[in-house]
Amino acid sequence: MNSQIEAVKRKVITLAERFPSSQEYRVALLEQLRGFVTIDAACCTAVDPQTLLSTGAVTEDGVEVIHHRLFENEYLSEDFNHYNQLAKSSKPIAILSQATNGVLEQSARYRNVLLPAGFKDELRAALKYDGACWGYLTLFRKQDRPFFSEEERELIAALAPLIAYQLRKNSLSLPADDHAWMKDGPGIVVLSNQLEMISANAVAQKWLALLRKWESIDNKTLPRPIRAVCSRALFEHASPLQQPSMAKVCIRMPDGPYLTIQASPMQGVSDTLHLAVWFEPAKPSDMLPLISEAYGLSEREKQILEGIVRGFSTKELATTYHISAYTVQDHLKSIFVKTGVTSRRELLWQLFSRFGVQVDG
Numbered sequence: 001m002n003s004q005i006e007a008v009k010r011k012v013i014t015l016a017e018r019f020p021s022s023q024e025y026r027v028a029l030l031e032q033l034r035g036f037v038t039i040d041a042a043c044c045t046a047v048d049p050q051t052l053l054s055t056g057a058v059t060e061d062g063v064e065v066i067h068h069r070l071f072e073n074e075y076l077s078e079d080f081n082h083y084n085q086l087a088k089s090s091k092p093i094a095i096l097s098q099a100t101n102g103v104l105e106q107s108a109r110y111r112n113v114l115l116p117a118g119f120k121d122e123l124r125a126a127l128k129y130d131g132a133c134w135g136y137l138t139l140f141r142k143q144d145r146p147f148f149s150e151e152e153r154e155l156i157a158a159l160a161p162l163i164a165y166q167l168r169k170n171s172l173s174l175p176a177d178d179h180a181w182m183k184d185g186p187g188i189v190v191l192s193n194q195l196e197m198i199s200a201n202a203v204a205q206k207w208l209a210l211l212r213k214w215e216s217i218d219n220k221t222l223p224r225p226i227r228a229v230c231s232r233a234l235f236e237h238a239s240p241l242q243q244p245s246m247a248k249v250c251i252r253m254p255d256g257p258y259l260t261i262q263a264s265p266m267q268g269v270s271d272t273l274h275l276a277v278w279f280e281p282a283k284p285s286d287m288l289p290l291i292s293e294a295y296g297l298s299e300r301e302k303q304i305l306e307g308i309v310r311g312f313s314t315k316e317l318a319t320t321y322h323i324s325a326y327t328v329q330d331h332l333k334s335i336f337v338k339t340g341v342t343s344r345r346e347l348l349w350q351l352f353s354r355f356g357v358q359v360d361g
Contacts, residue, residue, distance in 0.1 A: 005158045008036050012162050022046060022170035023214065026058040029163065033139070037152050041119070041140040043067070045224065046167050048249040049132040050289060052087050054228040055171070055251045056215050062117070063140065064217075068195070068227065069113040070138075075231040076238070079109050081124050087133040092126035093157040097147040114140070123148045125156050129164035134171060137163065171252050172294035187279035190266075195222055195230055198274065207261075207279045210253065225249050229263040230275050237265040237273070250286040258282040258290065284309050291351070295338045304331045308344060309351065 015032055019025040026044040033039060041062030046055045059067055073079055080099040086092045096107060096114075104110040104120070114122060120143045127135040137156070141148065187204030191197060200208065211223035233247035248262040260282045266274045288309065292302040300321070307317045314332075318325045332344065341347045 005155055008155065009158060009162060012159055016162075016166045016169075020170075022056070022167065023058060023216070025166055025170070030058065030060070036155060037139065037148075038141065038145060039139050040142045040145065043136075043138045044163075045136040045138075046171065047133060047135055048251070049134055050250065050286075051232075051246045051248055052084055052133055053232060053246075053249045054136075054224040055249050056211070057224045058215075059224075062119075063138070064221075066113050066117045067224075068222075070109070071227050071231045073109045073113060075235040077108050080107050081122075083124065083126055083136050086124060086126035087128065089126070092128055092133075093153055093160060094124055095148045095153055096122040096124075098150075098153075102147070115143075118142055120145060121147045123153065123156060125160045127160050127164035127167060129161050129168050132168070134164045134167040168293070172290055185280075189226070189277040189279075191226075191230060191275045191277060193234065193273040193275065195227060195275070197222075204277075204279060207259070214253075225251060225261050226263075226277055229261055230277065233263040233265055233275060248286070250282050250290060252290065258287045260286050295335075297335065297338060301331055301335050301338075304328065305335060308347065 011032060012029070015028055016025060019028045026046075030039075030042045030044060033042070041060050043057055043059045043063045045057040047053060048055055057067075063070075074082055074084070081094040081096060086094060096110065097104060100106045100110075104115075107114075109122075114120070119140045121141045123139040125137040126133050127137060137160070139148070139156075184203045184206070187201060187207045189197070189200040189204045189208070208223065208226075211225065212219065212221065215223055217223065229247045229249060236247060247264065248260055251259045251261065253259050258281070259279060261277065261279055263275050263277045266276050268274070284306075288302070288306055292305060297305060303321055304317060307320060312320065314325050314328050317323075317328045321328075336342055336347065339347060339350065341350055
């Protein structure tokens with residue numbers, strides 16, 4: 001079994017070299033997995049590691065028709081193997097038949113979504129690399145198939161970090177120097193609580209078209225990042241717990257800037273619940289974690305970079321992080337080398353021109 005796993009891992013690594021774009025890579029990955037595991041349908045989703053919400057999915061036809069129901073189950077129902085749980089677990093790969101001890105009817109997702117669609121078992125993997133989750137992989141089997149086996153779970157567990165690494169690499173690729181996309185202002189969409197489109201401004205229509213093209217979906221299908229933030233917003237609205245809103249994703253758009261998509265419930269005088277969704281260039285707090293990863297900064301260097309964006313002087317950085325001014329300078333030199341600049345001024349200009357970061361101070 002170990003030799004087989006190593007052979008499959010080598011093929012997955014080679015696949016990443018052949019298909020550098022996230023979308024092409026995930027399409028090819030699902031096709032290749034069929035050579036090692038019996039799969040009747042599959043879905044591979046990239047996620048924002050900060051909020052664990054979808055930034056785009058490759059979903060096959062058999063799953064496409066139930067995808068909205070899977071979102072509802074994920075955010076609005078109690079069930080087995082929720083991705084939010086798997087992403088935080090030390091064992092992020094799970095099989096539904098194992099979790100239910102073979103009694104699939106215990107799962108609301110099986111009763112209400114999988115069974116009506118003709119599916120039997122489900123294998124889920126939270127794709128984690130270096131402690132962060134960068135995507136989800138879901139494999140399905142039809143009713144006439146056997147359950148997924150422990151050996152198959154172990155195979156996917158061995159592949160998951162490799163897949164996660166590639167999704168991370170795609171998410172962190174640096175945008176081109178041209179930031180013309182950021183001049184249009186915010187895009188705004190209003191949806192019903194059933195996620196039906198009510199209205200949208202011209203900027204939002206542009207982003208919707210780009211997201212649909214990126215996910216290869218038709219004009220009637222709501223892009224997954226929008227469905228994800230809306231589902232989270234509905235969950236937060238229904239939850240009695242007071243918590244900061246996590247109904248937001250930060251996406252590195254192909255050939256464009258980092259974009260944030262956020263949703264918020266709106267309740268009118270008639271108690272009709274609508275959802276406002278807006279698109280805008282990412283703020284520093286959204287972008288800096290991804291930018292820092294892209295440049296390979298250490299934890300301390302990430303803190304220093306955040307302080308620079310906030311306008312801190314060397315003395316203020318030293319005081320804030322309880323280190324000497326000389327140590328601050330050493331960290332700055334390392335940041336300059338990794339980002340390809342020679343001064344703080346040049347670093348700030350690069351953050352502004354390439355990423356659209358609005359610098360304080």
